[in-house]
Amino acid sequence: MDQAVFIFEILFPALMQGLVVTLQLIACSAPFGLALGIGVAAGRQYGGRVISWLCRMYVFLVKGTPLLLLLFILYFGLPTIGITFTAFTASVIGFILCNGAYNAEYVRGALMSIKDGQMVAAQALGMTRAQAITSVVLPQALRRAIPGLSNEFIYLIKYSSLAYMLTVIELSGAGKLVATEYFLYTETFAAVGIVYLVLVTITTVAVHILEKRVAVPGMIRATTAAQM
Amino acid sequence: MDVLSILIDWFPYLLSGIGATLGLVLSALALGFALGLPMALGQVYGSRPVRSVIGVYVWFFRGLPILVLLFLFWFGIFPGLGLGHLPAFVVGVVVLGLRGAAYQSQIFRGAIQSVGEGQMVAARSLGMSRRTAIRSVVLPQAMRIALPGWSNEYPNMLTDSAICYAIGVVELLTITTRIVTLTYITMPIYLAAAGIYIILNYGGLKLLHGLEKRVEIPGFGAGTV
Amino acid sequence: MNNEYVLKVEDVHKSFGDKEVLRGVSFNVRRGETKVFIGPSGTGKSTLLRCINQLTIPDRGRVWLDGEEVTNSGARINYFRQKIGMVFQNFFLFDHLTALKNVELALLKVKGMGKAEAREKALTELRQVGMEEWADHYPAELSGGQAQRVSIARALAMDPDVILFDEPTSALDPELTREVLEVMKRLAREGMTMLVVTHEMGFACSVANEVLFMENGVVVEQGSPDLLLHDPRYTRMKDFIGRLDTFRGD
Numbered sequence: 001m002d003q004a005v006f007i008f009e010i011l012f013p014a015l016m017q018g019l020v021v022t023l024q025l026i027a028c029s030a031p032f033g034l035a036l037g038i039g040v041a042a043g044r045q046y047g048g049r050v051i052s053w054l055c056r057m058y059v060f061l062v063k064g065t066p067l068l069l070l071l072f073i074l075y076f077g078l079p080t081i082g083i084t085f086t087a088f089t090a091s092v093i094g095f096i097l098c099n100g101a102y103n104a105e106y107v108r109g110a111l112m113s114i115k116d117g118q119m120v121a122a123q124a125l126g127m128t129r130a131q132a133i134t135s136v137v138l139p140q141a142l143r144r145a146i147p148g149l150s151n152e153f154i155y156l157i158k159y160s161s162l163a164y165m166l167t168v169i170e171l172s173g174a175g176k177l178v179a180t181e182y183f184l185y186t187e188t189f190a191a192v193g194i195v196y197l198v199l200v201t202i203t204t205v206a207v208h209i210l211e212k213r214v215a216v217p218g219m220i221r222a223t224t225a226a227q228m
Numbered sequence: 229m230d231v232l233s234i235l236i237d238w239f240p241y242l243l244s245g246i247g248a249t250l251g252l253v254l255s256a257l258a259l260g261f262a263l264g265l266p267m268a269l270g271q272v273y274g275s276r277p278v279r280s281v282i283g284v285y286v287w288f289f290r291g292l293p294i295l296v297l298l299f300l301f302w303f304g305i306f307p308g309l310g311l312g313h314l315p316a317f318v319v320g321v322v323v324l325g326l327r328g329a330a331y332q333s334q335i336f337r338g339a340i341q342s343v344g345e346g347q348m349v350a351a352r353s354l355g356m357s358r359r360t361a362i363r364s365v366v367l368p369q370a371m372r373i374a375l376p377g378w379s380n381e382y383p384n385m386l387t388d389s390a391i392c393y394a395i396g397v398v399e400l401l402t403i404t405t406r407i408v409t410l411t412y413i414t415m416p417i418y419l420a421a422a423g424i425y426i427i428l429n430y431g432g433l434k435l436l437h438g439l440e441k442r443v444e445i446p447g448f449g450a451g452t453v
Numbered sequence: 454m455n456n457e458y459v460l461k462v463e464d465v466h467k468s469f470g471d472k473e474v475l476r477g478v479s480f481n482v483r484r485g486e487t488k489v490f491i492g493p494s495g496t497g498k499s500t501l502l503r504c505i506n507q508l509t510i511p512d513r514g515r516v517w518l519d520g521e522e523v524t525n526s527g528a529r530i531n532y533f534r535q536k537i538g539m540v541f542q543n544f545f546l547f548d549h550l551t552a553l554k555n556v557e558l559a560l561l562k563v564k565g566m567g568k569a570e571a572r573e574k575a576l577t578e579l580r581q582v583g584m585e586e587w588a589d590h591y592p593a594e595l596s597g598g599q600a601q602r603v604s605i606a607r608a609l610a611m612d613p614d615v616i617l618f619d620e621p622t623s624a625l626d627p628e629l630t631r632e633v634l635e636v637m638k639r640l641a642r643e644g645m646t647m648l649v650v651t652h653e654m655g656f657a658c659s660v661a662n663e664v665l666f667m668e669n670g671v672v673v674e675q676g677s678p679d680l681l682l683h684d685p686r687y688t689r690m691k692d693f694i695g696r697l698d699t700f701r702g703d
């Protein structure tokens with residue numbers, strides 16, 4: 001078959017369809033993964049004994065388990081005890097849990113790097129703990145956590161490919177189907193790879209812009225400080 | 229049949245997955261180290277073209293999902309090079325190793341760059357060649373600085389190894405799913421597998437922390453002059 | 454090329470970007486001499502020392518050690534660096550090694566000495582600077598003065614023909630400065646050839662055979678300390694010292 005025909009009439013449309021699904025997976029997972037990460041980090045840092053322990057356990061368990069196994073448990077395991085999810089839903093839940101756990105670690109590191117004096121000063125002004133956390137500590141911590149969080153977001157883009165193992169036809173799955181049908185493996189997967197590289201590169205650039213936009217004079221990134 | 233007795237029957241088979249997984253993980257880590265350290269040296273001390281090539285390599289292997297890399301190599305590159313007869317395990321080690329090298333090179337690079345410039349200056353002033361200075365003064369310090377960050381490569385590699393299931397590598401996850409299919413017992417087996425991964429994970433980290441303590445030097449850390 | 458001089462420095466120039474830091478410095482050093490370089494900060498004194506052992510490559514100029522040319526010597530520079538010792542303001546001790554190993558390292562790796570021989574020699578040098586008891590301590594465990602003495606031992610161990618001291622006490626508190634200057638004075642008395650960049654006027658005037666006063670990248674006045682201090686024809690250095698004292702409040 002003519003290469004050009006293959007690329008434009010078969011490969012490209014298939015990959016674009018898969019890309020849409022990938023973007024949907026990411027769009028559904030990222031916001032909740034971020035919120036979960038922030039919540040768990042705050043819970044571990046500021047919560048009471050029980051909450052703090054629960055947060056630690058959650059991160060411990062999820063970080064120690066392969067994401068793929070987690071996905072299998074959600075999609076193949078839970079139905080045996082009565083909880084059934086669609087493949088897409090199970091994937092998203094798995095991604096949120098995984099993304100959340102790693103995000104929690106980055107936010108926690110950032111929270112710990114904020115000087116105690118910030119919290120003390122806020123409370124001295126009459127703020128409740130919750131207000132101090134949300135208005136004073138978190139805004140600073142989140143800026144410091146941007147490198148880590150964006151790193152994790154990029155991982156999310158990449159491990160969204162595992163949804164294929166749960167039969168969701170996202171970008172990688174679409175590629176594999178085309179490749180196996182037409183026996184053009186290297187070319188197809190190379191194309192799939194290029195799409196991911198583009199996604200990742202765009203994200204990296206966007207993050208740099210974001211960092212510049214929200215930067216406050218004098219606040220240095222946690223990584224830069226660590227190197228001093 | 230009693231779930232518990234089935235579990236006990238199949239447990240040894242499940243455990244055999246540990247050997248395969250650890251073999252996969254340790255081989256890939258070794259390959260990643262063997263390639264990653266020279267790449268880091270190339271990026272710090274090498275010429276412009278060398279740095280560019282390494283940069284592209286790192287960008288490529290860090291930008292692609294592991295699943296795609298595995299498919300690319302297993303279905304495309306290995307057969308294309310006439311190596312299609314090699315077992316999936318080898319492909320798994322190669323892919324995870326090449327990717328690990330990309331990540332490890334950045335860890336080593338950061339560590340080498342954080343060794344104070346004065347160390348190199350002093351070494352050279354004593355008449356050491358660049359090579360000797362790097363080997364005897366910079367690297368011993370850089371490796372210690374890199375250890376905490378490098379320790380993270382182990383859990384990452386361990387959890388990534390499960391993805392090799394997708395190309396049929398016989399490791400823990402593959403064996404787990406086989407047992408599930410054969411016995412129809414799902415959750416207990418999955419949870420047992422998760423438990424094993426967690427133990428391997430934190431057990432390994434404990435060992436690495438022990439290593440960190442062993443090679444510790446009083447007062448030494450990143451950021452010394 | 455006569456071997457009367459251990460070190461010959463001829464017309465050294467160096468610019469960093471468009472800032473010309475050294476504008477033609479020349480001098481000769483006899484064996485056993487101690488020459489001290491004095492002058493305002495930023496006049497290229499440290500750069501000059503680094504041009505001698507080629508840690509900084511001069512734009513123009515040549516250097517000879519015992520008749521052999523050091524500049525443009527390619528890979529041979531490592532050989533010359535064994536014979537030119539250097540002590541740095543920030544010591545630059547190897548942080549991952551004990552004091553003893555710091556002194557031993559170059560003996561083992563550069564001079565190819567055997568382990569026992571290197572250890573012997575290292576201990577001897579540490580004894581010379583009074584740091585023998587601290588042989589097994591790491592740099593982080595030493596005070597500034599102790600660390601600097603170890604770094605002097607490290608340079609001495611190579612049996613150099615000349616030692617360059619780049620503001621050796623500038624990073625030290627006054628009390629610690631004294632112990633280092635004592636070691637340096639003894640070395641000078643024992644006949645070591647030394648080039649010292651320093652702000653320590655007392656040291657300069659009591660130990661130096663010749664003082665070279667630098668300003669704006671050139672040597673403006675040179676002569677024995679006595680001459681520069683007391684002869685009415687020489688004013689620049691006296692002015693400089695006067696300003697120094699004002700700032701220091703001595």
